[in-house]
Amino acid sequence: MQFVEISKRYGENVIFDKFSLDIPPQSLLTVVGPSGEGKTTLLHLASALIELDAGLIIKERSEQGPVSYLFQEPRLLPKSNVFTNVELALHAHHESPAERAAIALHYLSLVDMQESLTLYPAQLSGGMRQRVAIARAFAHEANLMLLDEPFQSLDIKLRYNLIEAFGRLWNESPRTTLFVTHDPKEALLLGDAVLCLGDPKKPKLYQKIQIPRKARNIADPILLAYEAELVNALVSS
Template identity: 40%
Template sequence: MADPHPDPKLQARTLTRTFGRGQKTLAALGPLDLDIPPGEFTCIVGPSGCGKSTLLRIAAGLLRPTQGELRIRTSSPRPAAMIFQDYGIYDWKTVLANVRFGLDIQRTPRAEANARAMDWLTRLGLADFADAYPAALSGGMRQRVAIARALAVEPEILLMDEPFAALDAQLRTILQDELLALTQTTRTTTLFITHSLEEAIVLGDRVLVMSARPGRIIAERRPPFPRPRTGDIRTTAEFTALKSELWDLLRSEVRTEAVPA
């Protein structure tokens, strides 16, 4: 059967991951098939422990699949950047040095690296904090630093693992809207893991629903909101209806995960 997208940026085929051995083997993920075309913002939702983060870590090269394969088709030697829930920035580096970190690894000339890092700090409203250290920043500001660091290297694929989960509801909404504006400008191919249905609908071109462990894709929905879009879609009847539909799909999976084996 032909692929739905002839040249996907990310493609998984019969991808599985288990942990442990023998009687203690835990099936965490799959088998799973996935295609993400260039420029698409794909959100994945699912119950806790279903393998969402495992999938992202395989995509980032931090884990190897047990079976199957995940391929990233890019022209860059460092095609992907990852943003974690716990920020992943370095306390002993200034904000500017944190954002410049990936560029330093790529041996980008210092003047160019500083200029690119400052450009992203300016876009994210952090230019005045370039010389500050992370300890002086709020949680939302730290996550902005993590986003700036990831985007400064101009990745072909952006991998985001529940980046706003640790933030309060108001700040989470603000950062969702900021990320929405940024990614609509850059059109970076993005794989975004979240527990929040609202977040997935606001941000995603496509929302994929995963089953309880071992995680598989059980449904796909495309939010009916053209781009460019804003956070104002949260107040529409279509938004409410899609959120309810996604929750109906998830409810039985959440219950399954809650039942002890």
């Protein structure tokens, strides 16, 4: 996906001004930046929820079609159980009930929710609800995945458990992904590259992460150096 000299403003507030970015197909870009500096706007532009003022967004063939969008809130159907919340997302592309069931069970197993299929959202913890939402997002046949701070409201233990679950799912089913977060460690553990917004004209920082995702550790000196650079970009004016 390419953002080519895009411009977007809200009244006098300039979010992007001839801003360009190239995201390799089937890569995971984590996006950080101060509040109000364009993180969610970038997702909305990528999903065509809002229009550009100027510029182009070019999608590869593998990125076109349905979009999977995961929000801070799980947004599960309260009157449907865990299994049905995922299975319902498959009806548009799979006519066979048996096929839908197999796919739903597969993704729920990958997030360790296979023992909770008959429970309803009100019976689940916040972390469990978000696991179901992640399974549903991956089960949905989409070539572009957008995530807007999906782990923000969770405590640190749940957050890192979900980072692990998300990485496991993504490695099995990679697709072009933009993942917005406020957490530098989260960004570095998940992203193939990290983008820091804050300047309407260009990225404040764009850092590729060469360490394989499965081998990353928050105590790794290389990741700590990346984190220091990222935090510096976040706090610099």
